[in-house]
Amino acid sequence: MKQVIVSGMRPTGKLHLGHYLGVIKNWVELQEKYECYFFAADWHALTTKYDKTDELRQNTLDVVMDWLACGIDPEKSVIYVQSLVPEIAELNIYLGMITPQNWVERDPTLKDMAKILKTKEGQGQQINYGLMGYPVLMSADIMMMNSDLVPVGSDQIAHIEITRDIARRFNNLYGEFFHEAKPLLNNCALICGLDGNKMGKSFKNDIKISDTEEDTAKKIMTAITDRSRMKKDDPGHPDECEVAFKYWEIFGNEEEISTVRYECEKGLRGCVQCKRQLGEKINSVLAPIREKRKYYEQNPQEVEEIIRDGSFRARQKAQEVLTQVRKLVKMY
Ligand code: TRP
Numbered sequence: 443m444k445q446v447i448v449s450g451m452r453p454t455g456k457l458h459l460g461h462y463l464g465v466i467k468n469w470v471e472l473q474e475k476y477e478c479y480f481f482a483a484d485w486h487a488l489t490t491k492y493d494k495t496d497e498l499r500q501n502t503l504d505v506v507m508d509w510l511a512c513g514i515d516p517e518k519s520v521i522y523v524q525s526l527v528p529e530i531a532e533l534n535i536y537l538g539m540i541t542p543q544n545w546v547e548r549d550p551t552l553k554d555m556a557k558i559l560k561t562k563e564g565q566g567q568q569i570n571y572g573l574m575g576y577p578v579l580m581s582a583d584i585m586m587m588n589s590d591l592v593p594v595g596s597d598q599i600a601h602i603e604i605t606r607d608i609a610r611r612f613n614n615l616y617g618e619f620f621h622e623a624k625p626l627l628n629n630c631a632l633i634c635g636l637d638g639n640k641m642g643k644s645f646k647n648d649i650k651i652s653d654t655e656e657d658t659a660k661k662i663m664t665a666i667t668d669r670s671r672m673k674k675d676d677p678g679h680p681d682e683c684e685v686a687f688k689y690w691e692i693f694g695n696e697e698e699i700s701t702v703r704y705e706c707e708k709g710l711r712g713c714v715q716c717k718r719q720l721g722e723k724i725n726s727v728l729a730p731i732r733e734k735r736k737y738y739e740q741n742p743q744e745v746e747e748i749i750r751d752g753s754f755r756a757r758q759k760a761q762e763v764l765t766q767v768r769k770l771v772k773m774y
C-alpha cells in the first residue's frame with residue numbers, strides 16, 4: 443500500500459519559477475512513489491479574496507495548466523478543485539467542533555495573514571470567521587484523503603501541526619481512524635526574485651512559467667549582479683553576484699557554471715553579455731514546459747475534463763473516508 447500525499451495551492455494566478463522549483467518539481471517526483479492528490483484550494487482563496495470571485499475560475503484553470511505543463515500527470519496523480527469535493531466541507535464541520543478556539547488563534551501563519559489584511563495592501567480588511575477557520579479547513583483537506591505526508595513550504599508547518607493535533611483529538615474522542623500527517627519539506631534551494639528578495643508576484647520580481655521568451659529575456663536583464671563591478675572587464679565576483687550567478691547555478695550545467703565563474707573572475711565576461719546568455723539558457727530549460735502549456739491553453743476543454751475526472755476520483759476517496767467518519771461520530 444502506497445502512502446498518501448495531499449497538497450494544494452490557492453489559485454491566485456499564473457505561477458512563477460519559485461513555485462516551479464520550490465513546489466511543483468518536487469510534486470512531479472513524488473507522484474512516482476506515492477498515491478498523490480493535488481488540488482486548487484479555491485475555498486482557501488475565498489478566505490481573503492471573497493470580493494474578487496470574478497478572477498477565481500480563470501486563476502484555477504491557470505494553476506492547473508501550469509501543473510500539467512510542469513509534468514503533473516493526471517494518469518499518476520489525482521488533480522482536483524477543492525470546491526468540487528463538497529465532502530471536504532462536511533468534514534470541516536466535524537473538525538471545527540473539536541478544535542479549541544485558541545489552537546487557531548495561536549496559528550502563526552494566520553497571525554501573519556491577519557497582519558497583512560489590516561495594512562493598506564489588505565485595504566484594512568476585517569478578519570472573517572472563514573479566515574479564522576483556515577487551519578481547520580486545511581486539516582479537512584489533508585484528513586479527507588487520510589493523508590500520511592504533506593509536501594509544503596516551511597511557512598505551512600504550523601498548519602500541519604494543528605492538523606496532527608486535530609487528528610489526535612478526533613482519534614481520542616471517536617476511535618482510532620486518522621493517520622497523523624507529517625510535513626514533507628523539500629530541501630531544494632529557493633530561487634530569489636530578480637531584485638534579490640523573495641520571488642513573488644506582488645513584488646513584481648518574478649518570472650512566470652507562462653511568460654514569453656522575449657519577456658523572460660527582458661526581465662533577466664534587470665537581475666541584480668555584482669554591485670561592486672563598474673566596467674565590463676573589471677574582475678567580477680560571482681559569489682557576490684546576488685541574482686544572475688545564483689540563477690546560473692540553478693539552470694546551468696556544471697561546465698557552464700564553471701565557465702561563467704572563470705570568465706567573470708578574469709574580467710572576460712561583461713554582465714550584459716552574461717545575462718543575455720542566461721536568458722537564453724532559462725528559455726531553453728523552460729521551452730518544453732511552455733510548449734506543453736500552449737497545448738493546454740489551446741485545448742481548455744481537455745483541462746476541464748482532467749479537473750472533472752480528478753474531482754470525481756477525489757470524491758470517491760472522500761466518500762469512503764466520510765462514511766467512516768459519520769459512523770465514528772455517530773451521525774444519523
Ligand atoms: N495553505 C496552503 C498555501 O497557502 C494551501 C493549502 C490549502 C494546502 N490546503 C492545503 C496545502 C492542504 C497543503 C495541504 O500554500
Ligand code: SF4
Nearest residue numbers: 668683686706713716
Ligand atoms: Fe554576475 Fe555574470 Fe556579471 Fe559575473 S559576469 S557579475 S556572474 S552577471
